Amino acid sequence: MLMKYLHATTIVLVLSLSAVVKAADERVEIKPPEEGSVSLSQGLKSWSRIYEVASHPRCANCHTGPSDRPMWSGPSYGKTRVHGMNIQAGNSRIGAETILCSTCHTSKSEDWENANATDHAAPRVAMNWSLAPANAHWFGRTSQEICEQLRNPETNGGRDTLKIAEHLNHDLILHWAWNPGGNREPAPYSLQEHVNDILAWGIAGTPCPEG
Ligand code: HEC
Numbered sequence: 001m002l003m004k005y006l007h008a009t010t011i012v013l014v015l016s017l018s019a020v021v022k023a024a025d026e027r028v029e030i031k032p033p034e035e036g037s038v039s040l041s042q043g044l045k046s047w048s049r050i051y052e053v054a055s056h057p058r059c060a061n062c063h064t065g066p067s068d069r070p071m072w073s074g075p076s077y078g079k080t081r082v083h084g085m086n087i088q089a090g091n092s093r094i095g096a097e098t099i100l101c102s103t104c105h106t107s108k109s110e111d112w113e114n115a116n117a118t119d120h121a122a123p124r125v126a127m128n129w130s131l132a133p134a135n136a137h138w139f140g141r142t143s144q145e146i147c148e149q150l151r152n153p154e155t156n157g158g159r160d161t162l163k164i165a166e167h168l169n170h171d172l173i174l175h176w177a178w179n180p181g182g183n184r185e186p187a188p189y190s191l192q193e194h195v196n197d198i199l200a201w202g203i204a205g206t207p208c209p210e211g
């Protein structure tokens with residue numbers, strides 16, 4: 001009996017260890033280019049790629065602004081609509097006032113390969129699922145609007161571009177967005193390229209497109 005118990009514990013340990021290793025594998029490198037090495041026009045090119053990512057359904061579906069409704073959009077959803085089942089994130093942004101996001105978007109800690117293998121199942125990541133802060137409003141907004149929000153520490157959670165890049169690396173939701181499973185289209189480019197673009201945009205002085 002004791003042996004059996006010990007054996008089960010070993011299996012659990014091995015599984016969680018391999019999940020940690022998998023997460024570590026996906027770490028990206030944060031290496032800002034040298035001061036003065038990125039021109040304004042290169043910075044604007046970086047921004048336009050950042051905008052492609054931010055406005056992509058894998059990001060924008062959660063970054064819905066003052067509305068407390070997540071969105072369902074992108075090819076795997078057919079038509080664009082608000083999240084089904086009358087889901088409301090509330091002020092808590094995690095649905096604490098009605099039904100918790102984590103009721104369906106359970107947090108996975110093992111079996112990374114298969115956690116999101118089922119089409120139309122609620123996506124799962126290794127942290128709590130939650131709607132983005134109201135200030136980080138990206139769904140349906142222009143490149144200029146998103147740019148102004150993201151470069152301003154007063155609206156981006158008090159971050160400079162280095163902190164944004166570090167946040168992107170630590171945030172496991174983002175690792176999911178480039179590897180979403182379930183017939184979903186991944187966000188464009190890669191997490192590493194996105195981080196590089198954020199850093200280059202920062203060194204260029206966070207330029208935003210006009211008009
Ligand atoms: C499941 C919902 C969800 C998805 C999908 C999501 N985010 Fe977020 N995002 C959040 C939450 C919640 C926060 C606030 C976390 C914090 O401040 O620690 C956040 C904050 C951020 C921030 C910090 C800056 C700011 O303006 O608040 C950035 C940058 C960001 N997300 C980028 C992305 C990108 C890029 C994608 C897609 C590749 C994405 N997010 C997809 C929920 C989401």
Ligand code: HEC
Nearest residue numbers: 057058061062070088089094095101104120121122130131
């Ligand atoms: C009753 C179960 C349930 C609850 C509760 C729930 N969701 Fe979902 N959610 C789903 C399902 C199922 C899908 C996938 C539907 C599909 O692919 O057709 C989904 C998909 C999503 C998507 C789209 C992800 C993508 O593909 O880009 C977002 C964003 C989302 N949910 C956010 C939330 C947030 C935020 C909360 C809490 C405020 C929440 N959900 C609560 C079931 C739920």
